[in-house]
Amino acid sequence: MNNKDWRNLGLAALGLAIAACLPLSGNGYYLTIGVTIAMYTVLATSWALFSGPTHYISLATAAFYGLGTYVVAMGIDDVPYVILLVIALGVGAIAAGLVGLATLRLSGVYFVIFTLGLAEMTRQVVTWIQSNWGGHQGNYVLTDITEEMIYWQLLAVAACVYLVGWLIGRSRLGFALKIIGNDEVVAAHSGINTARSKVILFMVSGMVAALVGAILAPRWTYIEPSMAFSPMLSFQVVIMALLGGVNRLWGPLVGVIPFTLLWEAVSISFPNQTLLLMGVAFLLIVYAIPHGFVGLIEKYNARFRGDG
Amino acid sequence: MKRRLILKLAGAMLAGSVAFSGAALAAxxxxxxxxxxxxxxxxxxxxxxxxxxxxxxxxxxxxxxxxxxxxxxxxxxxxxxxxxxxxxxxxxxxxxxxxxxxxxxxxxxxxxxxxxxxxxxxxxxxxxxxxxxxxxxxxxxxxxxxxxxxxxxxxTTPIVQGVADILSELVADGKIGNKIAMVNVADAFGIELANAARPIFKAAGLDVVYDKSYPLGTQDLSPIVKGAKAASPDAFIAWSYPPDTFGLTGQAMVQGLDVKVFYTAVATSFPAYGGKFGSAANNVMGTGGVNPDxxxxxxxxxxxxxxxxxxxxxxxxxxxxxxxxxxxxxxxxxxxxxxxxxxxxxxxxxxxxxxxxxxxxxxxxxxxxWTVGQWQDGVYQGVKAVGRDGAKEVRLKSGWK
Incomplete structure (x- = not known):
């Protein structure tokens, strides 16, 4: 590690420490916004870990997130919460692994469509399992977990995701993914096991999404498949990550924060036209800053178009 | 680029906070x-x-x-x-x-x-x-x-009990047989009601001859109604949500599902239900009710x-x-x-x-x-309630005209 790395690490730790003080403000509203920002930061960053270098746009976030939520919803009465978090991680990893093995040979638009369908399919399978073997609905999550605890858990996960992302970026795996993103044929010819690399990264991002779902389950108190597997979540994660930029580890963060605040401002001022105005805001953003917040995106974009 | 966006965001937020404090005046x-x-x-x-x-x-x-x-x-x-x-x-x-x-x-x-x-x-x-x-x-x-x-x-339980009471009374009076076709939307509400209904129906001496669930958002409900029809039930009970309440009723009309009791759950009590199906809605039962008189x-x-x-x-x-x-x-x-x-x-x-x-x-x-209501001549009347007066007499469904 050189001086620059140490400096970045110090800055990250400082930022995390400041963020961790938010609940001390005693203002529940700021805390709720904090939870939203932390949740989308984790989801968008882990999404970008996979989709950034490989250019595979995944809309499966909601599938893994919902699975995590359901692990907690179904097990909370019988199994300690901490163990459920571990199970959620495992379920997310296994599901992402299976899906990855089956589908990462697809590319381009086929992959996008498949992942979109995956969330819907997972929702139907979960519902089917519940209605056939669920007996009593595992839909109530009544715990003593407070919003502060949820917030701190999300911050801890965010720290881990950044650490993992940073390590991957320095590893052979990260290098391999960059080559895959540039040209998959070249990567394969250079002796890179492309399928294995992609599946590993896909599993990381699936695990994180499942864990976030599990952490947030106590906040909803009552879990329904339509809430847990909402496709809006997948789209928002992609939009926020792209707004920030996916080629830098901190890129999604600078997309999530303004997006969340803008969404908030719009829903306060115009409660009857929120979605309409968000649509207009998207158009303006795309028009005014087509390359996202991170300056490098211009280059990325040209490259993306180049092989698309 | 960046500065322009920040300015824009700040502008949006300022506009937001002004509009917002304006709404909260008047002490x-x-x-x-x-x-x-x-x-x-x-x-x-x-x-x-x-x-x-x-x-x-x-x-x-x-x-x-x-x-x-x-x-x-x-x-x-x-x-x-x-x-x-x-x-x-x-x-x-x-x-x-x-x-x-x-x-x-x-x-x-x-x-x-x-x-x-x-x-x-x-x-x-x-x-x-x-x-x-x-x-x-x-x-x-x-x-x-x-x-x-x-x-x-x-x-949940009293709502199911209301339906079971109506059915078993009709059976006891010899007005209908005891064969029930039951379907439910596979979502929290439908699953909970169906799970509550199975033991209650059994205890009431009713025979559930058809029991199926369908996913939320199912567009084509014709196989469900077809399956129910094949079991030739005396009563059709659906623990349904608004879109499928309308869908199931429409299919029952198309296929001429011949039952003496036809029950769909949420949204049966909406004015739009009576408006859409007109006289075909007559004697359809649904969840909840009021005494409109x-x-x-x-x-x-x-x-x-x-x-x-x-x-x-x-x-x-x-x-x-x-x-x-x-x-x-x-x-x-x-x-x-x-x-x-x-x-x-x-x-x-x-x-x-x-x-x-x-x-x-x-x-x-x-x-x-109120637990059960029924469309009677263009008005949705409460027919079963716990602790509320004014329940109307239950009528039997006859055809979809």
Whole structure:
């Protein structure tokens, strides 16, 4: 590690420490916004870990997130919460692994469509399992977990995701993914096991999404498949990550924060036209800053178009 | 690039905060916060059942000069937010209403899941929560955990029991056979009702000859109705949600499902149901009801139409309005804006509402409610209730003309 790395690490730790003080403000509203920002930061960053270098746009976030939520919803009465978090991680990893093995040979638009369908399919399978073997609905999550605890858990996960992302970026795996993103044929010819690399990264991002779902389950108190597997979540994660930029580890963060605040401002001022105005805001953003917040995106974009 | 965007964002937020502080002027109104869907999957139900009642209620209170408190009358103001049918947004909006808008009271959100999702936040800030559109069998647990939470719409088991009672009475009178086809939407509500129904139907001596579920959002319901028809049942019971309530009825008409009892659950009581199916809807049964001949209900429905321009539905609308009446009477009974005292008042008093007297039991539950209704000559009449008078005679379905 050189001086620059140490400096970045110090800055990250400082930022995390400041963020961790938010609940001390005693203002529940700021805390709720904090939870939203932390949740989308984790989801968008882990999404970008996979989709950034490989250019595979995944809309499966909601599938893994919902699975995590359901692990907690179904097990909370019988199994300690901490163990459920571990199970959620495992379920997310296994599901992402299976899906990855089956589908990462697809590319381009086929992959996008498949992942979109995956969330819907997972929702139907979960519902089917519940209605056939669920007996009593595992839909109530009544715990003593407070919003502060949820917030701190999300911050801890965010720290881990950044650490993992940073390590991957320095590893052979990260290098391999960059080559895959540039040209998959070249990567394969250079002796890179492309399928294995992609599946590993896909599993990381699936695990994180499942864990976030599990952490947030106590906040909803009552879990329904339509809430847990909402496709809006997948789209928002992609939009926020792209707004920030996916080629830098901190890129999604600078997309999530303004997006969340803008969404908030719009829903306060115009409660009857929120979605309409968000649509207009998207158009303006795309028009005014087509390359996202991170300056490098211009280059990325040209490259993306180049092989698309 | 970056600077331009930051400027724009700052501009948007400034505009937002100006508009927002403008809405929160006028010092001595009593402020009520309301969060429910105006967009998203549940918006269709909320704009029929939820929002018009809030508008009606506020208009009526302000028309009579406001709420009567110890220090004189004060008008009320409603601050509304759209939660986009997303529980995260609901929670955020409630937090915003409490900490930023500093509302005096909150009106419960729309739908079972959303009422449960906000319960911890209401409890944390000490706001009473009257859950007016939630149906659950977990009421004792929830009331223990959230002592300021009240339930007015009813719970699962009595709703199923109402259907079972009607069926077994018809069987006992020799009017129908005991073969039941039962289907349910595979979502929380439908699954819970179907699970509750199996043992209750069995205990009532009914024979469930067809038992199927279908996923939420199923477009083609013809195989379900076809399967039910093949089992040649005497009664068809569907624990359904609004889209499939309409879909199943449409299919039953097309295929000429010949049953003497046809029951669909949520939305059967919507005016739009009678409007869409006309005379074919005659003698269809559904969940919940009212007594439309009751003078209080008559006056309510008239005012609802006049002030909001919309027809009230024949079930949950009156429950929503009654819940608002309870809040209104409790605040006036206490005579000041004191949320803890209002919560205690709701617990310990009886309230005169358009549905009759409502008193909460030890589980903060209203145990008197309509369980089954039926379309009879263009009006949706309550035919079965727990603790409510005026139930009409059940009629048998004959054909789809």
């Amino acid at each position: 001595d109104v009593i402020k009520f916060g309301a969060v429910a869907p105006k967009t998203g999957p549940l918006a269709g139900g909320a704009v029929v059942t939820h929002w018009p009642n809030i508008k009606l209620w506020a208009a009526q209170i302000n028309a009579r000069g406001g709420l009567k408190l110890k220090d004189g009358q004060r008008k009320i103001e409603i601050i509304e937010y759209d939660d986009q049918t997303n529980p995260g947004e609901t929670i955020k909006a409630v937090q915003r209403l409490v900490t930023q808008d500093k509302v005096d009271f909150l009106i419960g959100p729309y739908g079972t899941g959303f009422n449960l999702a906000v319960a911890p936040v209401f409890a944390k800030y000490g706001y009473p929560l009257i859950a007016m559109t939630a149906i659950t069998d977990q009421i004792p647990d929830l009331a223990k955990k959230f002592p300021g939470m009240f339930f007015t719409l009813g719970s 009751d003078p209080a209900i008559k006056a309510y429905m008239k005012a609802h139409k006049e002030i909001t321009g919309l027809d009230a539905d024949f079930w949950a609308s009156s429950s929503v309005y009654s819940s608002l009446q309870i809040l209104e009477q409790a605040i006036e009974g206490v005579g000041e804006v004191d949320r803890a005292k209002v919560t205690e008042y709701i617990k310990n008093n009886s309230f005169k509402t358009i549905l009759g007297d409502i008193t909460f039991d030890e589980n903060n539950n209203n145990v008197n409610f």
